[in-house]
Amino acid sequence: MAKDKTVFFCTECGAEFSKWAGQCSACKAWNSIVEAPKERKKSAPSVPFRKNDPVPLGKISAEDEKRTETGMKELDRVLGGGIVAGSLVLASGDPGIGKSTLLLQMCRNLSERDIPVFYVSGEESLRQVKLRANRIGAFGDNMLFLAENDMDNIREHLMSIKPAVAVIDSIQTMVLPGLDSPAGSITQIKEITSFLLRLAKEEEITVFVVGHVTKEGSVAGPRMLEHMVDTVLYFEGDTTTPYRILRSVKNRFGSTNEIGVFSMERNGLIEVENPSAHMLSGMPEAEPGSIVAVTLEGTRPILVEVQALVCRTSFNFPRRTAQGTDTNRMNLMLAVLEKRLGLGLSGCDVYVNVAGGMKVTEPAIDMGIVLSVISGYANQTLPEKTAAFGEVGLIGEVRSVPQAALRVKEAAKLGYHTCIMPKCDADKLDKNTASGIRIIGVSNVRDLKKLLAES
Ligand SMILES: Nc1ncnc2c1ncn2[C@@H]1O[C@H](COP(=O)(O)OP(=O)(O)OP(=O)(O)O)[C@@H](O)[C@H]1O
Numbered sequence: 195m196a197k198d199k200t201v202f203f204c205t206e207c208g209a210e211f212s213k214w215a216g217q218c219s220a221c222k223a224w225n226s227i228v229e230a231p232k233e234r235k236k237s238a239p240s241v242p243f244r245k246n247d248p249v250p251l252g253k254i255s256a257e258d259e260k261r262t263e264t265g266m267k268e269l270d271r272v273l274g275g276g277i278v279a280g281s282l283v284l285a286s287g288d289p290g291i292g293k294s295t296l297l298l299q300m301c302r303n304l305s306e307r308d309i310p311v312f313y314v315s316g317e318e319s320l321r322q323v324k325l326r327a328n329r330i331g332a333f334g335d336n337m338l339f340l341a342e343n344d345m346d347n348i349r350e351h352l353m354s355i356k357p358a359v360a361v362i363d364s365i366q367t368m369v370l371p372g373l374d375s376p377a378g379s380i381t382q383i384k385e386i387t388s389f390l391l392r393l394a395k396e397e398e399i400t401v402f403v404v405g406h407v408t409k410e411g412s413v414a415g416p417r418m419l420e421h422m423v424d425t426v427l428y429f430e431g432d433t434t435t436p437y438r439i440l441r442s443v444k445n446r447f448g449s450t451n452e453i454g455v456f457s458m459e460r461n462g463l464i465e466v467e468n469p470s471a472h473m474l475s476g477m478p479e480a481e482p483g484s485i486v487a488v489t490l491e492g493t494r495p496i497l498v499e500v501q502a503l504v505c506r507t508s509f510n511f512p513r514r515t516a517q518g519t520d521t522n523r524m525n526l527m528l529a530v531l532e533k534r535l536g537l538g539l540s541g542c543d544v545y546v547n548v549a550g551g552m553k554v555t556e557p558a559i560d561m562g563i564v565l566s567v568i569s570g571y572a573n574q575t576l577p578e579k580t581a582a583f584g585e586v587g588l589i590g591e592v593r594s595v596p597q598a599a600l601r602v603k604e605a606a607k608l609g610y611h612t613c614i615m616p617k618c619d620a621d622k623l624d625k626n627t628a629s630g631i632r633i634i635g636v637s638n639v640r641d642l643k644k645l646l647a648e649s
């Protein structure tokens with residue numbers, strides 16, 4: 195490509211340059227500048243700009259934020275209590291995780307309540323969308339579909355239909371014909387997003403945009419896309435298990451602490467109101483190397499089973515694999531156990547797995563990892579119906595974790611008799627929380643070994 199026909203963009207901040215550089219001079223990010231074809235024609239302003247006058251902040255009514263429930267409690271929770279009129283939401287996730295299914299189900303729920311919705315698919319034909327729709331259930335006449343990639347056509351339809359909610363599936367397949375660059379390029383994504391942003395704000399249409407993710411797990415296209423939208427949702431999960439977790443990594447209208455849990459079934463996504471019970475279904479009764487850990491996802495405590503397989507290695511370097519948790523953290527825990535408890539783990543392969551398909555990276559999972567490894571190594575079971583949580587430090591000390599009382603309550607609710615937790619948190623529990631469940635406060639990993647010997 196001739197030099198004068200290309201331009202260089204920073205994928206972090208969107209700054210434009212005439213030549214490549216290792217570091218963006220605007221945001222100082224390294225290796226973020228990529229080459230993109232220069233746009234020849236500027237597309238005509240698609241949504242007329244409205245002239246606004248400054249107003250005193252105190253005079254703006256708070257009722258301006260209208261929220262519409264989606265009919266899916268888990269989705270509403272992640273959005274911060276429903277859809278905000280005029281917001282732009284980016285929904286992204288791995289291929290085949292269920293992004294289209296989730297948004298289609300949301301559209302069906304909305305259209306059933308006579309809210310006009312418009313679903314544009316650039317990836318699938320109407321027949322394919324219909325096949326998926328058949329899986330989900332019946333749709334009303336308020337829901338309009340369009341299989342189209344041309345943003346000019348979509349713009350015309352959007353302006354004439356003026357739906358309350360529009361879905362663009364996906365932004366990487368849409369093209370503004372006025373631009374020279376291909377679909378999915380930085381220029382296209384940047385222009386289309388700024389058009390959709392204006393459309394959302396000026397016409398009060400809530401726009402959901404589906405975005406693909408790259409191998410590294412970030413949204414394909416400039417990171418700037420995430421800056422431009424109001425909310426960024428990530429749909430994640432292990433495709434080998436039915437569980438899917440919806441998280442918001444950015445939300446201008448709510449907390450990013452909330453998660454939504456779904457299960458992908460034959461007839462679409464089913465909301466999981468009690469994730470702990472689902473995560474533990476099929477768990478074996480008291481086996482060596484298995485423990486229930488209480489983790490916190492946002493404000494929700496979730497019980498998960500942590501399993502460890504510890505066996506003599508037949509390699510020069512012992513193998514260590516962690517699934518559903520951080521491998522580095524697991525390695526750290528193994529080193530702590532080796533040093534502080536004298537376990538001969540250097541001659542063992544260790545495999546740790548958080549069963550159920552959830553990915554837990556919060557430090558409170560440490561206690562689950564440590565207990566499962568000790569139990570797996572010693573081939574001894576832990577007391578039946580025991581749950582555990584706590585952060586383990588490098589000295590072997592067990593440290594406090596947030597929301598200990600909430601975690602204990604969840605364990606008690608699910609019928610657990612014993613809870614192993616940090617001593618400092620256990621001392622602060624009130625009588626009500628601790629009633630009906632035996633609390634074992636530990637201050638060092640050495641206490642855990644004693645505990646195992648007693649069981
Ligand atoms: N009959 C079925 N029973 C159970 N699950 C199904 C069935 N049909 C499809 N699925 C699930 O739905 C997923 C596809 O969902 P969907 O098309 O919504 O994903 P997507 O995230 O939009 O994918 P893409 O990135 O390709 O657009 C499949 O990967 C599969 O897990």
Ligand SMILES: [Mg+2]
Pocket residue numbers: 293294295317363
């Ligand atoms: Mg899709």
